[in-house]
Amino acid sequence: MPPRQQRRRSYDQYCASARALDAVGDRWTLLIVRELLGGPRRYTDLHTDLPGVSTDVLAARLKDMEAQGLATRRRLPPPGAATVYELTPRGVGLLPVLTALAEWGAPDLAERRPTDAVRAHWFALPLLCRLPAPEIPTVVEVVVDEGVFHLRLGGGGPAYGDGPAEEPDARLVLDSYTCRELGEGVLNVEQGVTAGRIKVLGDGPFAAALRGS
Amino acid sequence: MPPRQQRRRSYDQYCASARALDAVGDRWTLLIVRELLGGPRRYTDLHTDLPGVSTDVLAARLKDMEAQGLATRRRLPPPGAATVYELTPRGVGLLPVLTALAEWGAPDLAERRPTDAVRAHWFALPLLCRLPAPEIPTVVEVVVDEGVFHLRLGGGGPAYGDGPAEEPDARLVLDSYTCRELGEGVLNVEQGVTAGRIKVLGDGPFAAALRGS
DNA sequence: CGGCATCCGTGACGATACTG
DNA sequence: CAGTATCGTCACGGATGCCG
Numbered sequence: 193m194p195p196r197q198q199r200r201r202s203y204d205q206y207c208a209s210a211r212a213l214d215a216v217g218d219r220w221t222l223l224i225v226r227e228l229l230g231g232p233r234r235y236t237d238l239h240t241d242l243p244g245v246s247t248d249v250l251a252a253r254l255k256d257m258e259a260q261g262l263a264t265r266r267r268l269p270p271p272g273a274a275t276v277y278e279l280t281p282r283g284v285g286l287l288p289v290l291t292a293l294a295e296w297g298a299p300d301l302a303e304r305r306p307t308d309a310v311r312a313h314w315f316a317l318p319l320l321c322r323l324p325a326p327e328i329p330t331v332v333e334v335v336v337d338e339g340v341f342h343l344r345l346g347g348g349g350p351a352y353g354d355g356p357a358e359e360p361d362a363r364l365v366l367d368s369y370t371c372r373e374l375g376e377g378v379l380n381v382e383q384g385v386t387a388g389r390i391k392v393l394g395d396g397p398f399a400a401a402l403r404g405s
Numbered sequence: 406m407p408p409r410q411q412r413r414r415s416y417d418q419y420c421a422s423a424r425a426l427d428a429v430g431d432r433w434t435l436l437i438v439r440e441l442l443g444g445p446r447r448y449t450d451l452h453t454d455l456p457g458v459s460t461d462v463l464a465a466r467l468k469d470m471e472a473q474g475l476a477t478r479r480r481l482p483p484p485g486a487a488t489v490y491e492l493t494p495r496g497v498g499l500l501p502v503l504t505a506l507a508e509w510g511a512p513d514l515a516e517r518r519p520t521d522a523v524r525a526h527w528f529a530l531p532l533l534c535r536l537p538a539p540e541i542p543t544v545v546e547v548v549v550d551e552g553v554f555h556l557r558l559g560g561g562g563p564a565y566g567d568g569p570a571e572e573p574d575a576r577l578v579l580d581s582y583t584c585r586e587l588g589e590g591v592l593n594v595e596q597g598v599t600a601g602r603i604k605v606l607g608d609g610p611f612a613a614a615l616r617g618s
Numbered sequence: 619c620g621g622c623a624t625c626c627g628t629g630a631c632g633a634t635a636c637t638g
Numbered sequence: 639c640a641g642t643a644t645c646g647t648c649a650c651g652g653a654t655g656c657c658g
Contacts, residue, residue: 223416297424
C-alpha cells in the first residue's frame with residue numbers, strides 16, 4: 193500500500209499568500225470552506241451542495257483540512273447520530289478571503305448559464321460585505337426564489353446559515369436577480385425598497401436602518 | 406492538432422466565489438497576479454521570481470489571463486525592447502483577495518523552511534493591510550535584508566513595486582523577522598521603533614505618523 | 619537570449635462501483 | 639450514511655528544442 197497520499201507539492205515560497213495557497217489552494221477546498229461557513233455539515237450534505245466533486249476528492253480534502261486544523265469532525269449524539277464537519281476558528285478566519293473572492297467574482301454572475309447549480313445560501317457571501325455593519329450581533333433572514341438563508345452580522349462564529357433563522361432581527365424578501373445586484377454593489381437596500389424590489393420585514397432598529405439610512 | 410487547450414473544468418455554480426475561482430483558482434494564477442501587482446514584468450522575470458513553475462504552464466496562464474481580461478501584453482519601445490505583462494484594472498482588483506490570503510497565511514511564516522525561496526517584495530502584501538492608511542497617495546520604501554521594495558498607499562494603480570522608490574515619503578529599515586511580525590500584526594511600527602528594531606527615515610508627515618501615533 | 623512549443627513521466631482529478 | 643476501491647484522463651513539472 194502507498195504509505196500516504198502525497199499532498200500537492202508546496203510552492204516553497206517564504207510568502208504569506210503562497211503559504212495560504214499551500215493550505216487552501218487545492219481545487220474544491222475553498223468551496224468546502226464556503227459550505228462550512230454556514231455551520232456544521234454532514235458528508236452527504238457537502239456532497240450534494242458541491243455538485244461535481246467526486247467522493248474520494250471530498251474525503252481527501254476533509255482529511256487534509258482536519259490535518260491542517262481548519263476543520264474538525266464530530267459525531268452527533270443519538271438520535272440522529274451522524275458525523276458532522278465543522279470549521280475551527282482558523283477555518284472561520286478564511287471568511288475575509290471568501291468575501292474578497294465573492295466581491296471580485298460578483299460581476300461574473302451577470303451571465304447565468306443553464307448548467308449552473310444554485311443554492312440559496314451561495315448568495316450570502318457577496319451580501320456580507322455590502323450590508324451595513326450593526327453595532328450589536330444581528331441576524332438577518334433572506335428569502336429568495338431559490339430558498340432561505342440567514343446572515344449573522346457583527347458576531348463571532350459562523351457568518352451565515354442555511355435555512356430560516358430562529359428569531360431574525362430583520363427579514364429581506366427579494367428575487368435572486370435583485371440579490372445579485374445587491375451583492376455586486378450596484379444597488380443598495382434602500383434603493384431596492386423604494387423601487388419595490390425588496391421587502392424589509394421586522395420592526396427592530398436594524399430593520400428600520402435597512403429601510404432608510 | 407487539438408483545437409485549443411481545454412481550460413480546467415468550471416465549477417458550474419451560480420456563486421460569486423465559485424466564479425472567481427473559475428477565473429483565478431488554477432495553480433500559479435494568483436501568484437502571477439501577486440508578481441504583476443508590483444508593476445509590469447517580463448516573461449523571464451516572472452519565471453525567475455516564480456521558482457517551480459514550468460515554462461509551458463506560465464505561458465498558458467498568461468494566455469488565459471489575457472483572454473479573461475486580467476492582464477495585457479505590451480511591447481516596450483526600443484531601446485530595451487521587450488514584451489511586458491501588465492495587469493488590467495480588473496486584475497488589480499484582485500488586490501483585496503491577495504491581501505486577505507496574505508493576512509490569513511502570515512502566521513505560517515513562523516516556520517522558515519530551508520527550501521523556501523525568498524523575494525523582498527513578497528513581504529509587501531501583509532504590510533499593505535497593516536500600515537495606517539494615509540489621506541493622500543504616499544510611497545513608503547522598505548529595506549529588509551533580502552532587498553528593497555516600496556508600497557504605494559492610498560492611490561490607484563499598482564499597489565507596490567520591486568526595488569527602491571524614486572521619492573519615498575518615508576523609508577523603513579528592518580530585518581525580515583521584524584517585517585514578518587509587522588505583517589502578522591503582533592507588532593506595530595511604533596512598538597518596533599521604540600524597541601530599536603525598526604528605523605523610520607524621512608521627515609514628512611507620514612514618517613512622523615509612523616514613528617508615533 | 620527571451621518567449622515560448624513539444625515531449626514525457628507522474629500524480630491529481632472525475633466518474634462509477636462497491637462496502638461497513 | 640460515510641466513505642473506500644478502481645480506473646481512465648488530464649493537468650502539472652522537468653527537460654529540451656525551436657525561432658525570432
